[in-house]
Amino acid sequence: MSGLCPRCGAATLFEAPARIAMSCEQCALSLAELERGARLAGLVTILVAAILISMAMAVDIYLSPPFWLQVVVWAPLTMAVVIGILRLYKTALLYRQYEVQAEQEQGEQ
Numbered sequence: 195m196s197g198l199c200p201r202c203g204a205a206t207l208f209e210a211p212a213r214i215a216m217s218c219e220q221c222a223l224s225l226a227e228l229e230r231g232a233r234l235a236g237l238v239t240i241l242v243a244a245i246l247i248s249m250a251m252a253v254d255i256y257l258s259p260p261f262w263l264q265v266v267v268w269a270p271l272t273m274a275v276v277i278g279i280l281r282l283y284k285t286a287l288l289y290r291q292y293e294v295q296a297e298q299e300q301g302e303q
């Protein structure tokens with residue numbers, strides 16, 4: 195979640211809040227290569243957005259707050275949740291890929 199490199203532990207994983215850097219600035223580990231499986235990230239985003247939208251609709255039905263209040267609350271909340279989940283998802287995926295790769299390298303030796 196804090197974006198640490200799986201090899202050297204430096205906080206170099208994210209170059210933007212939800213974008214993985216091409217490679218680690220500290221140890222030059224190729225992060226872009228490890229992130230190949232992250233194509234599903236788009237799907238995860240849509241799923242999260244759908245859940246948040248249904249939550250927003252439920253709030254609208256039961257509490258019926260004014261529209262401006264909903265925009266003020268939901269817009270940043272959606273952004274924060276989507277970025278948070280994307281970071282979590284990408285980090286988990288990257289670490290898994292790194293472990294798989296490390297195992298493969300050990301097998302070759």
Ligand SMILES: [Zn+2]
Nearest residue numbers: 199202218221
């Ligand atoms: Zn590193």
